[in-house]
Amino acid sequence: xxxxxSDFSFKSSIKDITKxxxxxxxxxxxxxxxxxxxxxxxxxxxxxxxxxxQPYHYVEYxxxxxxxxxxxxYIKNHSFGEYIFDQAWANAYHKYGLNxxxxxxxxxxxxxxxGERILINNKSKDKDKKKSEVLYNIIEEVKKIDVSSLHFNFxxxxxxxxxxxxxxxxxxxxxxxxxxxxKTFDEFLQTLSSRKRKQIKKERLCIEKNNLKVKIFQGDxxxxxHMNFFYNCYxxxxxxxxxxxxxxxxxxxxxxKMLKDKILLIIAFHNNTKIxxxxxxxxxxxxxxxxWGAIDEIPYLHFELCYYQAIDYAIKNNxxxxxxxxxxxxxxxxxxxxxxxxxxxxxxxxxxxxxxxxFLNEESKIIDKYKKNLEDFAPYKN
Numbered sequence: 001x002x003x004x005x006s007d008f009s010f011k012s013s014i015k016d017i018t019k020x021x022x023x024x025x026x027x028x029x030x031x032x033x034x035x036x037x038x039x040x041x042x043x044x045x046x047x048x049x050x051x052x053x054q055p056y057h058y059v060e061y062x063x064x065x066x067x068x069x070x071x072x073x074y075i076k077n078h079s080f081g082e083y084i085f086d087q088a089w090a091n092a093y094h095k096y097g098l099n100x101x102x103x104x105x106x107x108x109x110x111x112x113x114x115g116e117r118i119l120i121n122n123k124s125k126d127k128d129k130k131k132s133e134v135l136y137n138i139i140e141e142v143k144k145i146d147v148s149s150l151h152f153n154f155x156x157x158x159x160x161x162x163x164x165x166x167x168x169x170x171x172x173x174x175x176x177x178x179x180x181x182x183k184t185f186d187e188f189l190q191t192l193s194s195r196k197r198k199q200i201k202k203e204r205l206c207i208e209k210n211n212l213k214v215k216i217f218q219g220d221x222x223x224x225x226h227m228n229f230f231y232n233c234y235x236x237x238x239x240x241x242x243x244x245x246x247x248x249x250x251x252x253x254x255x256x257k258m259l260k261d262k263i264l265l266i267i268a269f270h271n272n273t274k275i276x277x278x279x280x281x282x283x284x285x286x287x288x289x290x291x292w293g294a295i296d297e298i299p300y301l302h303f304e305l306c307y308y309q310a311i312d313y314a315i316k317n318n319x320x321x322x323x324x325x326x327x328x329x330x331x332x333x334x335x336x337x338x339x340x341x342x343x344x345x346x347x348x349x350x351x352x353x354x355x356x357x358x359f360l361n362e363e364s365k366i367i368d369k370y371k372k373n374l375e376d377f378a379p380y381k382n
Contacts, residue, residue: 008060008137010073014039017059021067025119031262031281031288032108033115038072040254046247047109052078056104058138069134070119074109075147077101081246083112083326084153084172084343089356093148098349100148104138107153110246112174112326113288114154114341128159135165139346150346158342167344168353170360171367173374175329175336177307177322182315185308188335196333196379203300204308210270210298214309217265218282226265227256230277233293247291252279266309268294268301278305280313287314289324307334329374338374340367 011017014035022035031037038047047053058071078101079087086100093100106117118134120127142150155162158169182188189197207214217226231249238245255263264280264287276294280287292306310322324331332338345360347353 006060006068006133006137007062007065008058008069008134010141011055011057011059013055014042014057014072017057017067017070022070022119024067024123025070025121027116027119027122029262029283030113030115030286031259031283032111032113033072033119034259034262036258037255038108040251040258041109044248044251044254046251047074051246052076052080053109058134058141060134060137066121068121068124069130071106071117071134071138072108073138074105074107075102076105081110082107082153084151084170086151086345089352092355093352098148098352102147103149103151104142104145104147105151105153107151111290112154112341113323114156117152117155132160132164135162135167139165142346142348148348152344155342155344158344162344165346167346168357168360170343170345171364172341172343173338173367173371174326174341175324175331176339177311177314177324177336179314179318179320179322185312185315188311188315191381192335192379193381200308200334203303206300207298207304212275212298212301212304213269214304215267215269216309216313217267218263219261222256222260222263222265224253224256226267226277227252229267229274230265230279230293233277233295234279234291235293236295237293264313266305268305270296270298276301276305278309280310282319285320287319287322289322303334307331307336311335332374332377333379335379337378338371340371 019035026033041047042055045051047055054075056073056075058073059067060069062068079085079090082105090100108115118131120130124130139150162169189200231252235245262281264282266278266280267274268276275296276292278289278292280289287310289306289310292302294301307324310324313319314322324336345356347356
């Protein structure tokens with residue numbers, strides 16, 4: 001396809017775009033596509049050239065210099081913090097003496113959450129057509145600059161605007177909980193098989209027996225001391241498991257300042273001493289479980305803070321979906337069902353493009369079968 005003449009540029013910082021212009025292109029209250037969230041990532045140096053997330057945001061203008069489209073983009077020299085795993089592709093490039101990095105990435109850094117990646121001004125009459133034009137312009141840029149490929153992670157369900165530009169679609173699996181208009185947590189439990197119901201009750205009872213109390217904080221209830229404690233939990237757990245943290249302390253204080261109404265902070269206490277914490281983000285329809293950490297290891301505490309408290313809050317506040325982050329088959333037995341996710345990819349090298357396309361076709365069949373197998377082990381009553 002060819003794109004009509006349009007005026008666009010690529011920005012090395014989100015501060016080159018105003019919040020007002022950004023908000024004109026939002027279609028919902030997903031917290032991760034908000035200007036404040038992405039701005040906090042950049043201001044805090046969590047997403048910057050040094051961390052391998054160099055901003056390269058696409059911005060398009062009309063003849064009056066009004067912004068008509070935005071696409072958050074990053075030039076990346078690694079694949080960390082994406083949750084769509086393409087390291088095998090990078091290794092194959094390396095084996096043949098080619099460079100897979102840098103690549104151009106449209107994603108929310110360190111955030112495996114589905115959402116809009118190409119943001120179109122709400123006054124646009126045909127958004128799919130405009131998205132297709134934007135994507136065409138970005139692909140043309142990829143052809144010119146020193147990157148191997150273009151990637152869109154955790155996109156909404158694939159649409160025609162992707163196919164028109166020969167993007168290859170990849171499937172994945174996450175585990176989400178769906179609120180079927182439950183009135184209480186116990187009502188949700190009654191939909192589970194007897195064995196699974198007893199297991200969850202046992203896990204929650206263990207929390208009581210250990211004299212643990214859980215408190216929820218949101219909005220103005222969240223104080224600086226709470227964020228300090230959460231960050232200590234995050235660094236303690238992350239460094240034990242993976243050795244280093246990506247998100248800086250300043251990032252969490254930035255979002256606390258700018259997005260506190262979208263934060264749900266859950267803290268566990270033992271004898272009035274804080275021992276663990278989980279941070280969630282909320283929209284009108286979704287609760288997104290993001291990061292947890294603990295100072296003290298107690299059985300089932302992770303399940304309580306990350307899964308059961310989230311379900312309980314969603315029921316009480318009529319939130320339809322709880323997303324519990326990437327991977328984790330253990331979530332299935334706690335009522336979180338497998339859901340497909342999608343990413344889209346454009347590869348500059350034709351030979352590798354053909355090979356990756358064959359791989360994705362086979363992988364899709366495996367994902368379909370995997371999802372079906374997971375559903376066969378669902379904890380719900382037949």
